[in-house]
Amino acid sequence: MSTKILALDTATENCSVALLVGETIYSRSEVVPRDHTKKILPMVEAVLKEAGLKLSELDALAFGRGPGSFTGVRIGIGIAQGLAFGAELPMIGVSTLAALAQGSYRKTKSEHIACAIDARMQEVYWARMSRQNNGEWLATDKECVIPPSVLVEKTENDEVVWTKSGTGWKAYSEDLSDLxxxxxxxxxxxxxxQDIVVLAQFEWQKGNTVDAENASPVYLRDNVAWKKMPGRE
Known part of the structure; x- marks a missing residue:
């Protein structure tokens, strides 16, 4: 029986939805920095209609858990929770940094990705990811938020050529050129x-899901409060 997972992401300027049905992916994506709330549900409706499925017929709902824009991450997880509650679907959180790595592999076939998302405040969300034989990604650096100048001091050279991915490389090009x-x-x-849903399938196969009320974001900054859903401790 085909696995059916819906994924949505609003953690950055990009707003995107993807539906995996077996080996087929239906997707919508648009860069709309301030219109995520207007765009995301019509995108969900569009991919479900294209696949001829109802939300209640799916196996799970995946979401970009962050790191990313605080507002964007909150919008994404809030809408995902609402959909999951209504359809009684388990949820799967996927790192936006890992999604960047998967997207870069889809585009370039590079298996070593240096991910840097512009975190504002003169910082980047950072991780280096290496693709494993089974298609999953292993973070060789722990995901973190860090000033580019500090990253330059802490990062040691190795024999790997890393493919650059993420908005941080352009935003802090001068500092990161010293890596x-x-x-x-x-x-x-x-x-x-469309990359989040591929990674979500690995978690689904391993049984790594959570109930909607337990789905949570990853901000990496400690000074951000998350308004909990009813019933969260």
């Missing part, structure tokens, strides 16, 4: 739900 690692161009700048 001692070898890098190449060609990655993607923004995460997409």
């Amino acid at each position: 001692s690692i070898s890098v190449s161009e060609g990655g993607v700048e923004l995460p997409e739900a």
Whole structure:
């Protein structure tokens, strides 16, 4: 029986939705920095209609859990929780940094990705990801939020050529040009739900789901409050 997972992401300027049905992915994506709330549900309706499915017929609902824009992450998880509650679907949170890595692999086939999302406040959300034989991604650096100048000091050279991915490379190009690692161009700048849904399938197969009331964001900054859903402790 085909696995059916819906994924949505609003953690960055990009607003995207994807529906995985077996090996087929239906997707919508648009860069709309201030219109996520207007765009996301029509995108959900569009991919479900294209696939000929109802929300209640799906197996799980995946979402970009962050890091990313605080408002964007909250919008995404709030809408995802609402849909999951209504259809009684389990949820799967996927790192937006891992989604960047998957997107870069989809575009370039590079298996070593240096992900940097512009976190504002002179910082980047950072992680280096390496693709494993089974298609999953392993973070060789722990996901973090860090000033580019500090990242330059802490990052040691290795023998890997890392493909640059994310908005942080352009936003802090001068500082990050001093990194001692070898890098190449060609990655993607923004995460997409079509890559989130691919990664969500791995978590689904391992049984790594949560109930809607327990789904939570990852901000990486400690000074951000998350308004809990009813019933959350």
